[in-house]
Amino acid sequence: MEDRFAGIREFVLAIDKGSMSAAAALLGVTGSAVGKSISRLEARLGVQLLHRTTRRIDLTTEGEAYLLSCRRVLEELDQAESFLATGHREPVGRLRIDLPTTFGRRHIVPPLLALAAHHAKLDLSFTLRDQAVDMVAEGIDLAVRIGALGDYSDLIARRLGDQHMVICAAPAYLARKGTPRSHADLAAHDCLAGWRRTARSTWLLKDATGAIAPHEVPVRHELPDGDALLQATLAGCGLAQFPVWLAGDALRTGALVQVLADISGGTMPIHVLWQKTWHLQPKVRVAVDTLVALAENRPDIFDARSPAP
Structure with missing residues (x-):
């Protein structure tokens, strides 16, 4: 039976570490073995993922798109195995967060950075923009949206306020x-x-x-x-x-x-959104809990109806 995961970890590590030899050192194999695994992966997919030279490797356009999906698959697998094996509920890994520019900068980034300060294994990546994006396609774990929501059948939304x-x-x-x-x-x-x-x-x-x-x-x-x-x-x-x-x-x-x-x-309503998964990852859960608590404690931000003191 074909192993659809074969070569994926080698591919991701080679890009993250900058070379096949660096990826090989982490995996405990030779650089040649890493190169062959990636070549077999490219052959199975029918696309070239990497441009290779003697000095460096670079992603092709197809490789850039595939890398994002591979990272999410490996991260989800690692989280699921940890959850099942030990019941480990500490937030770990990188949380990718998309926010409205001004609202996010002023009111969402600070409490989430404070949250990460209490969890040494939680890493955050923020994007600030005022247009909605495809969270699944762009690998966004959590987003805050202001305004009416569209049909997000693959997302879960919780209203924070108005x-x-x-x-x-x-x-x-x-x-x-x-x-x-x-x-x-x-x-x-x-x-x-x-x-x-x-x-x-x-x-x-x-x-x-x-x-x-x-x-x-x-x-x-x-x-x-x-x-x-x-x-x-x-x-x-x-x-x-x-x-x-x-x-x-x-x-x-x-x-x-x-x-x-x-x-x-x-x-206009204010929502926090996250992707539907078979279990809620701890890193997403603690971020959602933080924003829900913030909304409950700061009506001056999430339900301010009047400029009066």
Whole structure:
């Protein structure tokens, strides 16, 4: 019977260690044996995984894609064997985490780094971006998403809270341009927004029926993330719509002033997501538990409805 795992560990180690000889030293075999194992794996797959020279090895395009899957398979196997053999529940291994840029940097990265400080064998890899990615294809173990979820049949989601939106501006800007009183007034104002791939920028506003829906706004400046947007608004560059967790401090101190409260106030859910597996890996479990506890203890972040103190 064909061994579908043959050559996989050699392939991963050769890339991780930078050479077949280094992989061979770890496996207790010769470099030639490692090379032959990888060649047999390539023959079985019908693709070339590595570019080989006398000095180095490099991944082909197919090799890059296959390496990601191989790492996850080996990691899952190691975790499962440890779990079954000893009941070992210590979080170990690398946890790959994908987060919204500003929210993740401000509120999710710090508690997860604190968690890792208590678990010497837990390693973290963070990516920060504001668009959803295919967690399975990219090898993401855990993600936080803000907004409505799509059909994630291969993922598990737990709601952490809600993000509530406000529109605000610096007092100096309002003194110069006036305070908007209606949606129509926005046409005479400098609106600020995050950079988007689409041509139109929208804010969440109430329509004539009182329902919250995206409304197109005239945008003067586009900023790359929430922190840059906040700095531009504090500098008096225009009006911006923010989540309360981002603008709350500035609103409480008076550095920003809320406007259009009667037509703004959109709400978006905040979820933590992880991949479905036959058992929940300890490294994922402790991270989820940490974020659930954070959400319960910090309503100012996960359910902030008002900038009031």
